[in-house]
Amino acid sequence: MNPKRPSGSVRYENQGRVVIVTGGCSGIGRAICDAFAQSEAMVICADVDDASAADLPDGIDYVHCDVASEADCKTVATHAVNHHGGIDVLVNNAAIQPKSSYAPIHQLDSDTWRQMLAVNLSGYHWMAKHVVPVMLQQRSGVIVNLASGQAHRTAREVGTYGPIKAANVMQTRQWGIEYARHGIRVVSVSPGAIDTPLVRATLQQQGGGDALANRHPLGRIGQTAEVAAAVLWLSSNDASFVTATDLEVDGGLGGFGAFADPYSQD
Numbered sequence: 001m002n003p004k005r006p007s008g009s010v011r012y013e014n015q016g017r018v019v020i021v022t023g024g025c026s027g028i029g030r031a032i033c034d035a036f037a038q039s040e041a042m043v044i045c046a047d048v049d050d051a052s053a054a055d056l057p058d059g060i061d062y063v064h065c066d067v068a069s070e071a072d073c074k075t076v077a078t079h080a081v082n083h084h085g086g087i088d089v090l091v092n093n094a095a096i097q098p099k100s101s102y103a104p105i106h107q108l109d110s111d112t113w114r115q116m117l118a119v120n121l122s123g124y125h126w127m128a129k130h131v132v133p134v135m136l137q138q139r140s141g142v143i144v145n146l147a148s149g150q151a152h153r154t155a156r157e158v159g160t161y162g163p164i165k166a167a168n169v170m171q172t173r174q175w176g177i178e179y180a181r182h183g184i185r186v187v188s189v190s191p192g193a194i195d196t197p198l199v200r201a202t203l204q205q206q207g208g209g210d211a212l213a214n215r216h217p218l219g220r221i222g223q224t225a226e227v228a229a230a231v232l233w234l235s236s237n238d239a240s241f242v243t244a245t246d247l248e249v250d251g252g253l254g255g256f257g258a259f260a261d262p263y264s265q266d
């Protein structure tokens with residue numbers, strides 16, 4: 001027996017498809033932009049980080065958009081139609097988890113709550129609200145919402161982030177059933193810990209990367225490309241019978257009943 005077996009991988013053809021990715025300038029969103037661009041999709045990156053947009057590969061169309069603003073979200077959808085002829089995929093990815101959000105709710109500053117609701121929940125809603133009419137007219141489209149393992153099980157001091165991520169999963173189910181007979185699929189992806197600036201900031205807050213990696217049954221945190229690969233599959237026709245549901249891309253973390261560290265000695 002040859003112990004070194006071929007690993008296998010899939011290459012997607014996205015030529016001619018128009019894909020909007022919110023928060024595409026960094027982390028998971030950036031990997032999703034890159035993966036779609038490599039498969040020849042027309043990618044529109046909607047983000048607030050104009051400085052980082054300069055580092056996007058040639059061919060990716062950047063539109064400044066604060067997803068907390070309904071007007072900005074509408075502008076992105078209109079831009080996609082006017083400049084690229086339609087919208088095939090919307091990836092709702094932009095979200096924030098500021099340091100000030102790590103607090104039990106009685107100590108949580110109210111502006112942090114309002115800001116996270118505006119970006120992490122309303123942002124997904126505004127983008128979908130203005131993209132769905134285009135998809136209804138086309139009678140086709142896929143929406144992928146980035147949720148989180150913390151949508152399903154929680155930790156201390158994420159009383160804003162976790163419940164809003166759970167709401168992102170319910171947005172997925174709600175929109176998925178609403179539009180299933182109109183050619184539109186809606187799915188969410190719940191990553192475990194993925195190596196991005198957002199998680200590096202969290203690690204500083206909670207202390208130590210090794211413990212977090214060890215908490216995942218696969219013994220490591222994930223890479224952004226591993227989440228992007230799931231998003232590309234879910235957006236493809238290979239996932240044509242998958243809608244109104246969530247996929248955990250988490251190295252097995254969701255197999256545990258709680259977010260607690262099962263490998264801890266104490």
Ligand SMILES: NC(=O)c1ccc[n+]([C@@H]2O[C@H](COP(=O)([O-])OP(=O)(O)OC[C@H]3O[C@@H](n4cnc5c(N)ncnc54)[C@H](O)[C@@H]3O)[C@@H](O)[C@H]2O)c1
Pocket residue numbers: 022023024025026027028029046047048049065066067068092093094095096119146147148149190191192193194195196197198199
């Ligand atoms: N990194 C992880 O381990 C992890 C785990 C679970 C879920 N997620 C989810 O994945 C998604 C991406 O996370 P990440 O770690 O790549 O984050 P990140 O902080 O690396 O990137 C977020 C991007 O969103 C942009 N953004 C922030 N506010 C915005 C706004 N108002 N309008 C438009 N763009 C805005 C930022 O400029 C940045 O480019 C988020 O929804 C996050 O909750 C991440």
